[in-house]
Amino acid sequence: MxxxxxxxxxxxxxxxxxxxxxxxxxxxxxxxxxxxxxxxxxxxxxxxxxxxxxxxxxxxxxxxxxxxxxxxxxxxxxxxxxxxxxxxxxxxxxxxxxxxxxxxxxxxxxxxxxxxxxxxxxxxxxxxxxxxxxxxxxxxxxxxxxxxxxxxxxxxxxxxxAASEKQTEQITKLKGEDGKRIVFLANLKNPKNHILVLKSFSELNLYKSGWSLHLIGRDYEDSYSKTLKDFIKSNSLLDHIHLYGAKEDVKFILSQASIGILASTEEGFPVTLLEYALANLAVVSTNVGYCSTVIQNNSNGLLFNPLSDKQINNQLKKITEDDSLVKTLAANFKKSVLNNYxxxxxxxxxxxxxxxxx
Structure with a gap:
């Protein structure tokens, strides 16, 4: 063949x-x-x-x-x-x-x-x-x-x-406190819905308990990314929400985080979720596309409706206040992905x- x-x-x-x-x-x-x-x-x-x-x-x-x-x-x-x-x-x-x-x-x-x-x-x-x-x-x-x-x-x-990342480059050092980093791996464009996550991070005052948010993905320097940057600046979050652009050392980046998030309003089968699993991250994810099949809510991750501010707030609050939940969800997700995907x-x-x- x-x-x-x-x-x-x-x-x-x-x-x-x-x-x-x-x-x-x-x-x-x-x-x-x-x-x-x-x-x-x-x-x-x-x-x-x-x-x-x-x-x-x-x-x-x-x-x-x-x-x-x-x-x-x-x-x-x-x-x-x-x-x-x-x-x-x-x-x-x-x-x-x-x-x-x-x-x-x-x-x-x-x-x-x-x-x-x-x-x-x-x-x-x-x-x-x-x-x-x-x-x-x-x-x-x-x-x-x-x-x-x-x-x-x-x-x-x-x-x-899930493909194991062979590259061992260690270039991008994430800012913030170890054990308190949330990573969002997605290019800055519709329908990735970054603004929902930014608003939730702000409304929950997660930065006050040491959490930081890290956006990894291509910045098209358009109105979408301007909206995100304006929100970060106007809410005095420049020291807590960080944009890195597109990066090649994804495996190393993910190894520095504890939680991975995905908020798309539309998805097929996001490879990002599988990358989060291999990196041993606890995942908070949109429930669209195939996401709600890969993730069983409260078992190997937390799901939310990407059109609901209340749901994402509840899930982010739950996971950022419970270290043992982070560890349990991460372990369960990695196991299920290796067994099925x-x-x-x-x-x-x-x-x-x-x-x-x-």
Missing amino acids: RVVQIIDSLEAGGAERMAVNYANALVNKIEFSGLIATRKEGALKNKIDSGVSYLFLEKKKSIDFKAIFKLRSYIKVNKIDIIHAHSSSFFIAVLVKLTFPRIKIIWHDHYGSRANETKEKNKVLISLSAFFSSILVVNLQLEEWSRKYMKCSSISFIPNF SEEIIIEQLILAYKNSK
Whole structure:
């Protein structure tokens, strides 16, 4: 089996991290594992295993003939059987298939918001799905959506998995007091809902008992991030809420925290939760997407409705006032993730999906 993962960029996002994780995990499982970035490289390029065949297409526009034929040549030279196209990279995959009909396209949907979108908003995707051999989705809502609208009958739910971070860089030292750090790993954009967490941190006066909040993720320097910065400044929280931007030493960053938080109003299956688990963090999470399946409230984490100020306040208050709860939730979450979402378990499911694709 000879498979190449295709993703539009290698910036630090969930779909991007999973494309790299799949390419790395398949190196010793199949005959050939490749990874292609179409439009943009990024920090995740440094996470690609040395055994993975890598190509950057430098795609400049929607229909870029140079990139299409560069991809076609790569597929032909490396005798690729399957293109595993993540998110919006399905478009170039289909264009190549038109010139190379024997290739199989497996499309992977990571976009949790799609479950609430109309057929009209996804016209191009739906029409081109006739060229897909199989569809993979990261939660059950997306599976239902695909079964309703897509022109491909082979649809499988494949959970994301936890990949152990091999990199040992220790660059980013978090401010604040040991044992009192809350980390929020998410790019500064909708629907990540950072402002809800900032307001809760402020309203609960968590800083008065030594807690600090650390936002890790790309800052797009737009109105979204301005709102966050203005809130921090106007509430005199500059010494307690810290923004670091995008970082590569995530494993080291998480090792310095006690609690991980996620507040998205829409999600697919956030890889961030799995990273929190491997870092042995207690987790306070939104209940959207697949989050409420990964986390059982009060057992291996705390859940809240991302539209409810009261719920997040209650959960943050509960966890920051109880050290033993932090330790119990962290231990339970790590155990459940390793038992259910390990690389070995999920890659077996993926290879079976490859074999069953039409």
